[in-house]
Amino acid sequence: MKQTKFNSKTLLFMLFLLCCLAGCKTSRKAETSKLLESARYLSSKVKLTVPTKDAVFTVNGTMKLISGERMQLSFLMPIIRTEVARMEVTPEEILLVDRMGKRYVRATRKELKDVLPKKADFAHLEKILFDASKPDGKKDLSGKELGIPSLEKGKVELSNFSNDSFSLTPTELSSKYTQVELNEILEMLMSL
Numbered sequence: 001m002k003q004t005k006f007n008s009k010t011l012l013f014m015l016f017l018l019c020c021l022a023g024c025k026t027s028r029k030a031e032t033s034k035l036l037e038s039a040r041y042l043s044s045k046v047k048l049t050v051p052t053k054d055a056v057f058t059v060n061g062t063m064k065l066i067s068g069e070r071m072q073l074s075f076l077m078p079i080i081r082t083e084v085a086r087m088e089v090t091p092e093e094i095l096l097v098d099r100m101g102k103r104y105v106r107a108t109r110k111e112l113k114d115v116l117p118k119k120a121d122f123a124h125l126e127k128i129l130f131d132a133s134k135p136d137g138k139k140d141l142s143g144k145e146l147g148i149p150s151l152e153k154g155k156v157e158l159s160n161f162s163n164d165s166f167s168l169t170p171t172e173l174s175s176k177y178t179q180v181e182l183n184e185i186l187e188m189l190m191s192l
Contacts, residue, residue, distance in 0.1 A: 039163050040165070041165045041166060042064075042067075043162045044062070047059075047060050047061075048060075048157075049155045049156075051153045051154070059075045059076075059078075060076055061073055062074050064166060064168050067126055068091070069090065070168055070170070071088070071089045071090075071125060072089075073086065073087040073088075074086050084099050085098055086099065088170070089125060090122065091121070093108045094108075094109070095171055097177070102176050103177065105179070105180055105181070105182050109121065112182070132158045133158075139158045142155050
């Protein structure tokens, strides 16, 4: 039971982060387009803090983005630094992986249109991340600022940005992982 609760919270955080990153608005369009033209790679550390029914839960991780192709968020277990969850976003689909429960959800943008904010597309996600990486960029995003009232006290912190190139391969899952339906994950998250 405890492992299921931890897995549910991890997936909730992954969905919350996606909504946060995809739902943020900014007015610095001209600066961002210049930055996007010159930068192809972006990586950072991520700290996600979300209050739950029982306590405040914080998880750290990393973010890697290759412009126009793929973004990966990897959440790590404290102290032993083992990956517990991964979210991979491409222009066409989103993959959520629960490493502890050996489960995953793969959904297209079309399947998620009723779940995600209206501006939740890959280009908007890129823009928010590149904007945050600027010296004057907003690196701390709250649920309230992002228009997610149910997660008003949630917070995403981005830090240690880098534009150095890296290799980012698509996530491949072994037969040990079970694909679950999106609605099954959403029902589980709503019960937290």
